[in-house]
Amino acid sequence: MPYEVVKYLGPQPGDIIVDGTLGGGGHAGLILERILPKGILVGIDQDKEAIEAAEKKLSGFKKNTKVIQGNFKDIGKILTELKIDQVDGILLDLGISMHQILTPERGFGFYPSPENLKSPLDMRMNTETGITAADILNTWKERDLTELFFKLGDEKYSRSIAMQIVRRRPLETVGDLLEAIKAGTPPSYRAKSLKNKWAANVFRALRMEVNN
Ligand SMILES: C[S@@+](CC[C@H](N)C(=O)[O-])C[C@H]1O[C@@H](n2cnc3c(N)ncnc32)[C@H](O)[C@@H]1O
Structure with missing residues (x-):
């Protein structure tokens, strides 16, 4: 390529x-x-x-x-x-790099591997400045989270995922966010997701918001 x-x-x-x-x-x-x-x-x-x-x-x-x-x-x-x-x-080769996704401390990885589950919800490409994914998840209103996941993530379960996030605050790790997404989506939706990417939409929306 x-x-x-x-x-x-x-x-x-x-x-x-x-x-x-x-x-x-x-x-x-x-x-x-x-x-x-x-x-x-x-x-x-x-x-x-x-x-x-x-x-x-x-x-x-x-x-x-x-x-x-x-x-x-x-x-x-x-x-x-x-x-x-x-x-x-x-x-412009838009998206995240392999390095970013494979470095658990950065919080970009959405596969439920043991390393990712413990990662902080950071997702900043420039780690020296700006807000983190945790800042958004723990402070935004439920309806603003819903809109974010829908508009930037194209996520059809935006509303129920946002509700689960607000219920579980404070979220600290990727594992906490994956649990909220799981609780906000039906098992059939996750089972149908190609390559176990059921959390990808929410992560993409957060990544875009965190990094402008
Ligand atoms: C898919 S990778 C690029 C890989 C690169 N083409 C290569 O051959 O190694 C995307 C990169 O874009 C950077 N990036 C994403 N959005 C950016 C932005 N708005 N300004 C500057 N860099 C950005 C990320 O930090 C990441 O390193």
């Missing part, structure tokens, strides 16, 4: 390309190989751990790479600060 994405982006030698969701730098590395020797890759990610991993992976391309910890919604400001007024392509 990364090869197809880069093929359609079509970077050429000398291009300036923005990767707004740098992650571990997989796509960025492929882009860099194609824009050398004079091209510039601006890599943005709000996650400090992603920035560290990408810097390591792309260390052979230092001259051609600008790595910035930030949100791609600030792309205009970031490019102005770099004195770049025009780019040849922008890549």
Whole structure:
């Protein structure tokens, strides 16, 4: 898939390309190989751990790479600060990275594994600032939680899940949230869910709200 994405982006030698969701730098590395020797890759990610991993992976391309910890919604400001007024392509690979989902302390993992069950309800991509999933789950009104799960998660049991969350406050761990989702959904719904992803909608909605 990364090869197809880069093929359609079509970077050429000398291009300036923005990767707004740098992650571990997989796509960025492929882009860099194609824009050398004079091209510039601006890599943005709000996650400090992603920035560290990408810097390591792309260390052979230092001259051609600008790595910035930030949100791609600030792309205009970031490019102005770099004195770049025009780019040849922008890549956004939306979602969470494997690193984020496989690091239990981050609270992104929704499979009921023993490590995930104990994880704090954080879900921030930038762990240095902002509200956590626990802040939302423990303080929002029931009707606002319902709307969040419905609008951003497309979750048809939004209302009953929100009711169970409010009843169980305070929620502290991923396990607490999974219990609330279980109590708010019929067993048949969970059994039908492909790859045991019955909690994915609620997690997606929370992730989007927490990370703007
Ligand atoms: C699916 S991963 C990207 C993987 C990357 N393409 C690679 O090849 O390794 C998505 C990344 O986007 C970042 N991200 C998500 N929303 C963001 C935003 N609004 N601004 C900056 N980074 C964001 C996440 O922190 C995560 O590292």
